[in-house]
């Protein structure tokens with residue numbers, strides 16, 4: 001790992017617009033003209049809302065957060081599978097935030113993504129061999145059929161699957177084997193950066209460790225940089241150099257895995273980590289139970305979005321009214337809390 005940034009985002013936002021039909025409650029004459037008395041309304045979902053994040057060359061950055069907080073949207077925006085609503089994304093010192101599809105083509109090769117459900121991301125009508133050969137041909141990475149065969153055989157070997165895999169179809173494999181196939185497909189184009197979006201959540205516990213070990217081995221062999229999205233705190237601690245905590249579209253804390261796990265600063269991080277039974281007694285804090293569910297990203301609370309669930313006593317006006325910015329703490333960390341250091 002170096003200290004050089006491979007990717008950085010500056011104030012990146014990705015909003016979705018959802019159209020909903022609401023029953024009309026108005027009694028004015030206009031509403032009676034609307035069909036079935038429904039009013040079409042637009043709702044904005046602030047899925048990613050002002051994220052500053054740096055991913056360093058060669059590192060594994062973990063991204064943790066409850067379901068729906070915007071992790072996948074952030075990942076997809078970083079590699080431009082989604083267009084950011086605003087903000088900038090820098091990849092290898094180039095601003096890629098507003099490149100069009102044609103300009104993105106060479107970058108698409110360099111940034112890959114592995115998904116939670118490998119079955120949904122593999123074409124059921126293509127043999128594994130054809131699945132792996134396709135990106136090689138699209139990106140013109142091989143100059144002959146023979147070279148293509150060689151490369152495909154090498155890939156399947158790298159992910160620990162037998163050669164006869166190549167003539168079979170995705171449904172002939174177990175979940176873990178299918179995830180190995182999608183890893184091989186991501187590797188085919190020799191990327192420098194891979195987003196692993198909960199790659200083991202759908203797998204049996206016994207298979208999870210094998211896939212994690214494979215990803216770690218491949219990282220060394222291929223000098224890969226990972227953004228690793230998960231809600232498994234133990235896995236994240238095991239494999240990540242640094243970790244970012246996300247809450248309702250924002251990063252609330254980021255630090256080295258060591259610092260974050262031994263001394264979490266944000267009340268939300270503290271609450272998350274207080275639930276890990278495996279942390280030893282000295283570092284483990286009293287279990288903090290958060291009240292309520294994560295609010296809807298369509299209606300984020302004012303000020304600090306965490307304030308309705310925050311266990312900090314004596315909250316100040318700023319908690320309710322001011323969005324806290326990410327402030328540097330120590331040499332390695334950032335935290336966004338008005339009461340950090342209290």
Ligand SMILES: Nc1ncnc2c1ncn2[C@@H]1O[C@H](COP(=O)(O)OP(=O)(O)O)[C@@H](O)[C@H]1O
Pocket residue numbers: 016017018045047065066067068069070071072073074297
């Ligand atoms: N394509 C989309 N259109 C509308 N809303 C979306 C879309 N993708 C995600 N969302 C919404 O954005 C929020 C964040 O979703 P997501 O990034 O998938 O969260 P996570 O990966 O952390 O579970 C959720 O409220 C989700 O419903």
Ligand SMILES: [Mg+2]
Pocket residue numbers: 071072073197
């Ligand atoms: Mg997700």
